[in-house]
Amino acid sequence: MSADMQSRYETLRAEYETYQAAGLKLDLTRGKPAAEQLDLANELDGILDGFYILQDGTDVRNYGGILGIPEARALGGDILGVPAANVMVGGNSSLTLMYQYVTFMLPKWRQTPDTPVKFICQVPGYDRHFTICEHFDIEMIPVPMLEDGPDMATIQELVAGDAAIKGIWCVPKYSNPTGHTYSPEVVKQFAALPKTAGDNFAIFWDNAYAVHHIYGKLDSLTDLMSEADSAGTADNVVMFGSTSKITFAGAGISFLGASSTNLAAFEGHLSSQVIGFDKVNQLRHARFLKDAEGVAEHMNKHQAIIEPKFRMVEDKLSAALGGKDIAAWTTPTGGYFVSLDTKPGLASRVISLAAEAGVKLTPAGATFPHGHDPEDRNIRIAPTFPSMAELEPAMDVLVNCIELATLEQALAT
Amino acid sequence: MSADMQSRYETLRAEYETYQAAGLKLDLTRGKPAAEQLDLANELDGILDGFYILQDGTDVRNYGGILGIPEARALGGDILGVPAANVMVGGNSSLTLMYQYVTFMLPKWRQTPDTPVKFICQVPGYDRHFTICEHFDIEMIPVPMLEDGPDMATIQELVAGDAAIKGIWCVPKYSNPTGHTYSPEVVKQFAALPKTAGDNFAIFWDNAYAVHHIYGKLDSLTDLMSEADSAGTADNVVMFGSTSKITFAGAGISFLGASSTNLAAFEGHLSSQVIGFDKVNQLRHARFLKDAEGVAEHMNKHQAIIEPKFRMVEDKLSAALGGKDIAAWTTPTGGYFVSLDTKPGLASRVISLAAEAGVKLTPAGATFPHGHDPEDRNIRIAPTFPSMAELEPAMDVLVNCIELATLEQALAT
Numbered sequence: 032m033s034a035d036m037q038s039r040y041e042t043l044r045a046e047y048e049t050y051q052a053a054g055l056k057l058d059l060t061r062g063k064p065a066a067e068q069l070d071l072a073n074e075l076d077g078i079l080d081g082f083y084i085l086q087d088g089t090d091v092r093n094y095g096g097i098l099g100i101p102e103a104r105a106l107g108g109d110i111l112g113v114p115a116a117n118v119m120v121g122g123n124s125s126l127t128l129m130y131q132y133v134t135f136m137l138p139k140w141r142q143t144p145d146t147p148v149k150f151i152c153q154v155p156g157y158d159r160h161f162t163i164c165e166h167f168d169i170e171m172i173p174v175p176m177l178e179d180g181p182d183m184a185t186i187q188e189l190v191a192g193d194a195a196i197k198g199i200w201c202v203p204k205y206s207n208p209t210g211h212t213y214s215p216e217v218v219k220q221f222a223a224l225p226k227t228a229g230d231n232f233a234i235f236w237d238n239a240y241a242v243h244h245i246y247g248k249l250d251s252l253t254d255l256m257s258e259a260d261s262a263g264t265a266d267n268v269v270m271f272g273s274t275s276k277i278t279f280a281g282a283g284i285s286f287l288g289a290s291s292t293n294l295a296a297f298e299g300h301l302s303s304q305v306i307g308f309d310k311v312n313q314l315r316h317a318r319f320l321k322d323a324e325g326v327a328e329h330m331n332k333h334q335a336i337i338e339p340k341f342r343m344v345e346d347k348l349s350a351a352l353g354g355k356d357i358a359a360w361t362t363p364t365g366g367y368f369v370s371l372d373t374k375p376g377l378a379s380r381v382i383s384l385a386a387e388a389g390v391k392l393t394p395a396g397a398t399f400p401h402g403h404d405p406e407d408r409n410i411r412i413a414p415t416f417p418s419m420a421e422l423e424p425a426m427d428v429l430v431n432c433i434e435l436a437t438l439e440q441a442l443a444t
Numbered sequence: 445m446s447a448d449m450q451s452r453y454e455t456l457r458a459e460y461e462t463y464q465a466a467g468l469k470l471d472l473t474r475g476k477p478a479a480e481q482l483d484l485a486n487e488l489d490g491i492l493d494g495f496y497i498l499q500d501g502t503d504v505r506n507y508g509g510i511l512g513i514p515e516a517r518a519l520g521g522d523i524l525g526v527p528a529a530n531v532m533v534g535g536n537s538s539l540t541l542m543y544q545y546v547t548f549m550l551p552k553w554r555q556t557p558d559t560p561v562k563f564i565c566q567v568p569g570y571d572r573h574f575t576i577c578e579h580f581d582i583e584m585i586p587v588p589m590l591e592d593g594p595d596m597a598t599i600q601e602l603v604a605g606d607a608a609i610k611g612i613w614c615v616p617k618y619s620n621p622t623g624h625t626y627s628p629e630v631v632k633q634f635a636a637l638p639k640t641a642g643d644n645f646a647i648f649w650d651n652a653y654a655v656h657h658i659y660g661k662l663d664s665l666t667d668l669m670s671e672a673d674s675a676g677t678a679d680n681v682v683m684f685g686s687t688s689k690i691t692f693a694g695a696g697i698s699f700l701g702a703s704s705t706n707l708a709a710f711e712g713h714l715s716s717q718v719i720g721f722d723k724v725n726q727l728r729h730a731r732f733l734k735d736a737e738g739v740a741e742h743m744n745k746h747q748a749i750i751e752p753k754f755r756m757v758e759d760k761l762s763a764a765l766g767g768k769d770i771a772a773w774t775t776p777t778g779g780y781f782v783s784l785d786t787k788p789g790l791a792s793r794v795i796s797l798a799a800e801a802g803v804k805l806t807p808a809g810a811t812f813p814h815g816h817d818p819e820d821r822n823i824r825i826a827p828t829f830p831s832m833a834e835l836e837p838a839m840d841v842l843v844n845c846i847e848l849a850t851l852e853q854a855l856a857t
Contacts, residue, residue: 063506063507064506066503066505066506069496069503069505069506072505073494073496076489076490076491076492076493076494076724076728077489077490077492077493078489079489079490080489080490081486081489083482083486090479090482091694091695092479092482092485092692092693092694092695093476093477093479093482093692093693093694094476094688094693094694095694096694122535122536122722123535123721123722124718124719126717126718126719127717127718130716130717131717143557144556144557159719162715162716163716163717165716166716166717275507279505279506279724280505280506280507281504281505281506281507281508281509281719281720281722281723281724282504282505282722282723282724282725302575303543303572303575303576303578303579304539304540304543304544304576304579305537305539305540306537306539306572306694307694308536309535309536309694309695309722309725310694310695311489311692311694311695312695312722312725315489
């Protein structure tokens, strides 16, 4: 057995050295669309054809209107699954809206500078959610992400037992990075959660991948806002979305969905820092994407581009690592990532081996609060940005490094 | 004398009643460009013609780059009068950049929640500067705006005597609302100010009207950043500007100018809330305005539209109120406003008389912190947005109301 392992190790090591010698410069870190996907929305620029006046008479070129133009609010409602009246349309970043919503809530949460404020964070999760918490000294409590959503039993217990827990970050559909979608049961449990939580508990429902399928069929996500309405907890829910991965990643529009009460209060909060977001770009997007159907048609074009990339990742992982009890990974049907777990203690080693062979991976721990993966095993793979010609050798290197690191560990013990 | 006054009062009152009967609906409140001015930039939409890649290879459609694209930083440098390397290009609002810069500085200013923080505010001044202070419980100390800048002797004394004064709001060129430009001497005094101030004193230099002349000739403003460099106070200066009143008021790009040290630190501060501002719109603006010369040519087109409006305001005020010792007003050569002072105690009355005759004016006190004009005399007139056909009757009503209110007061005493 050990002789087999040693021989396999040497084969892999030799292969690894050929990769090293090849002078590769590949990158699997970037959860961003490829240029080919961005091209799909090129006609955004110029789509207005000189018409800047809305049906209600608003001149989108001029100042004002924090909630956004009706046409774009309707589009946001289609994407978030809430009525247009509950939608604010922001600038090019939903992350900025999330940050601003935290600043809006913070005075309610932290009545004195020493009041502890805690958030629950699904792990693995989205590093930029964690960064916002770090920025405001909000303590993060990691809770594992399961196949049907975060571990709700743990969350329910935590929330009921500690009134300092004021919020939770969620990516409910094609979650970042596992790609799983919350089940109807989990969504219902979320709607009930604020009833046992402390005051002003807020569910940050970051629906970043609402319409982003990979294999031609969209998961359905139970509508949290309806469930919360029924449960009487709608004021504890705030939803986010954007067109960043629909049109232009850096030049789209963002959406916030909230109860009427919260929307009005948040608009008031923003009024000291914002006169209005870019309504010209809002109108471009409304003209270009039109409605739910228009969005769906557009996303089918993305799907055609990204499906081969996700298939390549799955095929390479299956072919090289399948049945070997070396790694576990997700096979998402939507979103932007594949989440892979090595044996405990190996993620950093794999990432550093790959880096030395010219393949950049997201830093170990990035999917955990404070960049600390306690088991050092999670690796986030982002297949969309590289071309197929780049992705193939990058995956070859990655699977080699995973098996190599696993054997290194086994041989050392 | 009193009989003359009574008779004049009755004439004015009769005239006023005809205005009331006319059912006017006019608005002099809005410091925003007219549609005709916005039309000048209509070709922004479509100007990219499918080209989204910069010379350095950056795809402006994708994520990233908080400092902005080189082409837009150069344009901002031209407008602010600082090197491109000292410029960050933001989204559609310089107000948002100012707010964010205050949040960046606040932890340095307010080490405990009870630490008082104070700002000096020129009065009359810009209400949205005051709103930011109110939002953060920053105490405002009003200092009168004179013809060559704010009253520097008072400011120097205040700053030297109170280390809790951490900042000052300035609109150094075509100031809002008086239209005056700071003299070279005042700018030099600003550069020296931080030397006698408390730690982390910040000069907020909101150069909103840097290129906005009315009569064909641009005031020159001494470059504060050069002066501050010489004085060793460059880290105490932060400059703001935007294209809001150059291209589209609600869909332009904004600029922040700062020392390299501050720019890097501020970029770090923003990184928890911003992935990058809209680079597509930055590229549109760089293509459209090109450089200082392109901006100047474009501003000449604005000038042709706004000059007759400012002339109308001046002519109406001179004809009706000149030589009567009833009101004093500015005759700005740039910017967006005319500032008018009634006799003490009359601004509210004038504004309410005008409102009852269908002419909306900026609320009394708006140009003072907390909306409180201690002498109740300042009225801000915004001539750009109404058409000439609207501006003329609006000014007729305004001058009528000013004289009427003055006579009411005189007759009552």
